[in-house]
Amino acid sequence: MLEDAVGLGAVTLLGVLEQAYFSLQVIYARRKFSVSPPDTGGPPEFQRIFRAQANCSEYFPIFLTVLWLAGVFLSPGLSAVCGLLYLYGRLRYFWGYSASAQGR
Amino acid sequence: MLEDAVGLGAVTLLGVLEQAYFSLQVIYARRKFSVSPPDTGGPPEFQRIFRAQANCSEYFPIFLTVLWLAGVFLSPGLSAVCGLLYLYGRLRYFWGYSASAQGR
Amino acid sequence: MLEDAVGLGAVTLLGVLEQAYFSLQVIYARRKFSVSPPDTGGPPEFQRIFRAQANCSEYFPIFLTVLWLAGVFLSPGLSAVCGLLYLYGRLRYFWGYSASAQGR
Ligand SMILES: N[C@@H](CCC(=O)N[C@@H](CS)C(=O)NCC(=O)O)C(=O)O
Ligand SMILES: N[C@@H](CCC(=O)N[C@@H](CS)C(=O)NCC(=O)O)C(=O)O
Ligand SMILES: N[C@@H](CCC(=O)N[C@@H](CS)C(=O)NCC(=O)O)C(=O)O
Structure with missing residues (x-):
């Protein structure tokens, strides 16, 4: 059981690092845009980055839940691979959204 | 152990589907209200739906945590039943909030 | 395995109670400041409390994930102790942010 969990744990850790990167x-x-907390407004460039991170944070618990549910009840290997693809998709989403709202 | 987890896993999956429904x-x-990202303002109708989903998303990790803590350390069956009631309550909250701020 | 989990479970429960306190x-x-949902604006005092809770909620799933990953794969005891320190840090962050944006 713990062996199966290593792959899922690694993808989970990668997800945490990705979220840390988004927060940074x-x-x-x-x-850069001088938007001090608690403000969340500011120029559209800032708002896109802010919303991109907020959106990714919102789906992060759902991602982890599906990753582990599928990993425990279906297949740990397949679930870990799909998890990696999801994280890559999220990175592209974040970069696209940061660049332009159409780029999400 | 894995058998006990089936009921909790089912409630967890239902919770994920509910969150997906809220996001949709x-x-x-x-x-409908032409509020393109990254905007989060717009007419009150939109803001209520937006905040209803944000509020449910905020409590989703707490819900899962309590569901599994209670399921593992107290009773998996009772915890799953309470989880179902919570998810039903959230659905009513979402619909009520979408209809009017007093309907939460 | 379940014995190891008791300490982590206790820290997790404490984290849930802390989030409940922030929401309250x-x-x-x-x-106090008459900011009815779905509004999220209002006076700076309210916005700081609102953002402090939002920020803590955003990091809560990440905290739990790291707590349990480290607890399962490294050391449950050390992980629980670091978790306690994190929760204490968050309490100070919340109080500091509520008092002034510089106090975060
Ligand atoms: N919180 C999201 C929930 C729905 C969602 O995930 N929407 C997608 C497609 S419109 C999105 O990229 N939203 C951008 C955002 O959250 O800023 C929202 O406000 O839109
Ligand atoms: N983020 C929540 C935290 C506290 C909470 O859960 N409040 C309840 C009762 S006032 C609620 O329904 N909030 C509506 C909302 O989050 O839009 C808030 O801003 O109010
Ligand atoms: N959602 C956060 C992501 C980054 C973050 O955690 N920032 C820290 C240091 S600037 C913070 O205290 N943010 C205050 C806040 O979220 O309101 C933000 O908007 O700032």
Whole structure:
């Protein structure tokens, strides 16, 4: 059981690092565009980065839940691979959304 | 152990589907009221649907945590039943909030 | 395995209670500053409390994930202790942010 969990754990850790990266981008954007907390407005460039991170954060618990449900009840290997694809998709979503709202 | 987890897993899956349903409602509302991302303002109808989904998303990790803690350390059956009631309550909250802020 | 999980489970429960406390503060602040849902604007005092809770909620799933990953794959005891420190840090963050944006 714990062996099966190693792959899922690795994808989970990668997901955590990705979320940390998204948060850092918001922190950098807050500095760059001078949007101090608690403000969440500001120029559209900032708002896109802010919303991209918020949207990814919103789906993060759902992603983890599906990853582990599928990993435990269906197949740990397949679930880990799909998880990796999801994380890659989220990275592209974040970069696309940061660049333009149509790029999501 | 895995057998006990089946009921909890089923309630968890139902919770994921409910969250997906809430997200779809926000996507439909964005189209209907022409509120393109990254905007989160717009008419009160949209804002209620947007906030209803945001509020449910905020509590989703807490719900899952309590569901599994109670399921593992107390009783899986009772926990699954309470989880179902919570999900039903959330559905009513979402519909009520979408209809009027007093309907939460 | 389940014995190891008791400490992690206790920290998890404490985290849930902390999030519940943060949510209650937002509910009190909504009353105090008359900011009815679905509004999220209002006076800076309210916005700081609102954002403090939103920020803590955003990191809550990440906290739980790291707590359990480290607890299962590294050390349950060390992970539980670090979890406690994190929760204490979050409490200070929340109080600091509520008092002033610089106090985060
Ligand atoms: N919180 C989301 C829920 C629905 C959703 O995930 N929408 C997708 C497709 S419209 C999105 O990319 N939303 C952008 C955003 O959340 O800023 C929203 O406000 O739109
Ligand atoms: N994020 C919530 C935290 C507190 C909470 O859960 N409040 C309840 C009762 S006032 C609610 O329904 N909030 C509506 C909302 O989040 O839009 C808020 O802003 O109010
Ligand atoms: N959602 C966060 C993501 C980045 C973050 O965690 N920022 C820290 C340091 S600037 C913070 O305290 N943000 C305050 C807030 O979220 O209101 C944000 O909007 O800032």
